[in-house]
Amino acid sequence: xxxxxxxxxxxxxQPELAVDLxxxxxxxxxxxxxxxxxxGREMSAYLDLAAIGGxxxxxxxxxxxxxxxxxxxxxxxxxxxxxxxxxxxxxxEFCRTDLQFLxxxxxxxxxxxxxxxxxxxxxxxxxLAAEDAVHLIELNLSCPNVDTPGEVFAAEPGTAALxxxxxxxxxxxPVLAKLxxxxxxxxxxxxxxxxxxxxxxxxxxxxxGMAVDVHRRRPKLAAVTGGLSGPAIRPVAxxxxxxxxxxxxxxxxxxxxxxxxGEDAAEMLLVGATAVxxxxxxxxxxxxxxEIADGLRAYLQSQRIASVTELPTLFKPxx
Amino acid sequence: xxxxxxxxxxxxxxxxxxxxxxxxLSLVAPTIxxxxxxxxxxxxxxxxxxxxxxxxxxxxxxxxxHGPGFGAIEIVFDVVGPGTEVLSELRPHDTVDVLGxxxxxxxxxxxxxxxxxxxxxxxVAPLFFLAEELRVRDCRVDFVVGASTTxxxxxxxxxxxxxxxxxxxxxxxSSGQRGVVTDPMPALMAQARTRMVYACGPMPMLxxxxxxxxxxxxxxxxxxxxxxxxxxxxxxxxxxxxxxDGQRASTRMARSCVDGPVLDxxxxxxxxxxxx
Numbered sequence: 001x002x003x004x005x006x007x008x009x010x011x012x013x014q015p016e017l018a019v020d021l022x023x024x025x026x027x028x029x030x031x032x033x034x035x036x037x038x039x040g041r042e043m044s045a046y047l048d049l050a051a052i053g054g055x056x057x058x059x060x061x062x063x064x065x066x067x068x069x070x071x072x073x074x075x076x077x078x079x080x081x082x083x084x085x086x087x088x089x090x091x092x093e094f095c096r097t098d099l100q101f102l103x104x105x106x107x108x109x110x111x112x113x114x115x116x117x118x119x120x121x122x123x124x125x126x127x128l129a130a131e132d133a134v135h136l137i138e139l140n141l142s143c144p145n146v147d148t149p150g151e152v153f154a155a156e157p158g159t160a161a162l163x164x165x166x167x168x169x170x171x172x173x174p175v176l177a178k179l180x181x182x183x184x185x186x187x188x189x190x191x192x193x194x195x196x197x198x199x200x201x202x203x204x205x206x207x208x209g210m211a212v213d214v215h216r217r218r219p220k221l222a223a224v225t226g227g228l229s230g231p232a233i234r235p236v237a238x239x240x241x242x243x244x245x246x247x248x249x250x251x252x253x254x255x256x257x258x259x260x261x262g263e264d265a266a267e268m269l270l271v272g273a274t275a276v277x278x279x280x281x282x283x284x285x286x287x288x289x290x291e292i293a294d295g296l297r298a299y300l301q302s303q304r305i306a307s308v309t310e311l312p313t314l315f316k317p318x319x
Numbered sequence: 320x321x322x323x324x325x326x327x328x329x330x331x332x333x334x335x336x337x338x339x340x341x342x343x344l345s346l347v348a349p350t351i352x353x354x355x356x357x358x359x360x361x362x363x364x365x366x367x368x369x370x371x372x373x374x375x376x377x378x379x380x381x382x383x384x385h386g387p388g389f390g391a392i393e394i395v396f397d398v399v400g401p402g403t404e405v406l407s408e409l410r411p412h413d414t415v416d417v418l419g420x421x422x423x424x425x426x427x428x429x430x431x432x433x434x435x436x437x438x439x440x441x442x443v444a445p446l447f448f449l450a451e452e453l454r455v456r457d458c459r460v461d462f463v464v465g466a467s468t469t470x471x472x473x474x475x476x477x478x479x480x481x482x483x484x485x486x487x488x489x490x491x492x493s494s495g496q497r498g499v500v501t502d503p504m505p506a507l508m509a510q511a512r513t514r515m516v517y518a519c520g521p522m523p524m525l526x527x528x529x530x531x532x533x534x535x536x537x538x539x540x541x542x543x544x545x546x547x548x549x550x551x552x553x554x555x556x557x558x559x560x561x562x563x564d565g566q567r568a569s570t571r572m573a574r575s576c577v578d579g580p581v582l583d584x585x586x587x588x589x590x591x592x593x594x595x
Binding site for chain 2: 035036037038041042043045046058064065066067069070071072073074075077078079080082084087088089222230231280282283284285286287
C-alpha cells in the first residue's frame with residue numbers, strides 16, 4: 001500500500017463498482033446485512049435483487065426458532081436496539097422456500113448461519129453445502145440476543161476458532177466469520193478465525209445495549225438487553241475494520257455498522273474493507289442498498305477514482 | 320393482489336389541524352392515494368438529519384380521490400415521543416417522506432351485509448375509510464366509538480353521520496355510555512344482525528372485542544399495533560403470536576406490517592400477546 005499514490009488524474013468513465021469477495025464476483029460492494037433484509041422476498045417489491053451486491057440472509061439455525069417476546073425494538077439516539085432473538089424457520093424450510101426464491105431472483109446469496117454449538121453450526125453448513133444458490137456462508141458468532149453469554153462465540157478467540165474450524169471441515173462455500181466489537185482485542189479473535197480457516201471476516205455485529213423507560217421504570221425491550229445498530233455504532237465499526245485490516249492485510253473484510261450513505265460506505269472501504277453491508281438503513285429506506293451504491297459511485301467520480309478496489313490503497317493513515 | 324406496490328413519496332402537507340387530543344395531517348401523495356385500501360398504513364419519516372431515524376407507522380384515515388383535495392391522504396396521530404413531536408410541527412407546504420401503502424387491508428364482504436365497526440381512541444381513524452368502502456358495497460354500518468375520556472374520542476360525531484347507529488362509550492362517563500366498547504356489543508350485534516366485526520385500537524381492547532365476536536359466532540378482523548422498525552416485513556420486530564392451525568409457518572408468528580396489520584381476531588394467540 002502506498003498512501004502517497006495519487007488517484008487517477010482523469011477519470012471520464014463510470015467508476016467500476018464490481019468487487020471480488022473470497023472468489024465470489026459482486027456487481028457492487030454493497031450487500032444487505034443479515035437480519036435487516038429478511039430473506040429478500042419483501043425487498044424484491046422495491047429492488048432488483050440481482051443488481052445489488054448481494055443478500056446476507058437472516059440467520060438460519062438447524063431447527064426453527066420463534067424468537068423473543070415483544071417489544072423487540074426500541075429506538076435510541078442515532079440508532080436502535082433490537083432483541084429479535086434469531087427467529088427463523090430452520091434450515092430445511094429455508095432451503096425449500098426462501099433459498100429457491102433468492103435463486104430465481106438471481107441474487108448473490110450469503111447465508112448467515114447460527115447455532116448453539118459448533119456442531120449445530122457445522123450441521124447447518126453441511127445442509128447448505130449441496131445448495132449451489134448459496135455463494136457464501138457467514139457465521140453469526142456474535143449475535144448478542146442469545147440465551148447464554150457462552151453462545152457469543154466471538155467473545156473469545158478459542159470458541160470463535162472452534163466453530164470456524166468445525167464449519168470449514170464441511171462447508172463447500174467460502175466462509176466469513178462475523179465478529180463483535182464487544183471484546184477487548186478484536187484482532188486476536190479475527191486472527192484465531194483466520195488461522196482456523198475463515199476465508200474472510202465480517203465486522204461488526206450489533207453492540208450489546210439497553211434502554212429504560214424511566215416513566216414506567218422498566219426496560220424498553222422485553223428481553224431487557226438488545227443489539228445496538230445504526231449510525232451510533234459506525235465509528236466503532238470503522239475502528240474495528242481498520243484495526244483488523246492493518247493486522248491482517250491479506251484477509252478480505254466486510255465492514256458494516258450504521259452505513260447510511262455512499263460516503264459512509266467509502267469510509268469502510270478506505271480503512272480496508274473489500275465490501276460493505278447495509279443494515280438499519282434498509283428499515284428506513286427499502287432502496288438503501290441501491291442508493292448507497294449510487295452514492296458510492298458518485299463519490300468515486302468526485303474523487304476521480306476509477307475503481308472501488310483502489311480505495312484501501314488510497315487511504316492516508318498519517319493524517 | 321389488487322393493491323399496488325408501496326411507493327416512497329415526498330409528500331407536501333396540505334393541512335394540519337387539531338381534533339380533540341389528536342393531530343390530523345392531510346398529505347399530497349397521489350400514488351398512495353390512488354392504490355390504498357382501508358386498513359393499510361403509511362410510514363412517515365420525521366427524522367431526516369435528526370438523531371432518530373425510523374419511520375412512524377400510521378393507519379390511513381381517509382383518501383381523497385375526487386374534488387379539490389384529489390390525491391391526498393389523511394393520517395391521525397397523538398404526540399407520544401420525539402418523532403410525533405416533529406410531525407406535530409409540520410405546517411402546510413412542508414414536505415415529509417412517506418412510504419406506502421403498506422400492509423394488508425381489511426377484507427370486504429362479497430355480499431352486502433351488516434358490519435359493526437369498533438374503534439378505541441384514535442384507533443377509530445381507519446374505520447372511517449372502511450365505512451366508506453362498505454357503504455359503496457351497500458353494507459349496513461354500525462359504530463362503537465370509545466375512549467377513556469371525551470377529549471380522547473376521535474370524530475364521534477362523524478361516526479354518527481356515517482353509521483346507521485353509533486354508540487359512544489367513555490370510561491369516565493364524560494360522553495355517551497360509561498364503560499368500554501365491548502359493553503354495548505352483544506345487544507348491538509343482536510339488534511343489527513351483525514355478520515362481520517371490524518376493530519382497531521389498543522391490543523387489550525382488540526382481544527376483548529375478538530372474544531365478544533367469537534362468543535356471538537361472528538368473524539372479527541382486527542387491526543393490530545406492535546412496535547415496528549421497518550413496516551416492510553424485514554426486521555421481525557412487530558410479531559404477533561398466532562394460534563396453531565397446522566398451516567402456518569413453523570414459527571407461528573405473524574408480522575403486523577406485512578401479514579397484518581389486519582388479522583383474523585380468532586387466529587391470534589391472545590394469551591401470548593405481550594401487553595405493555
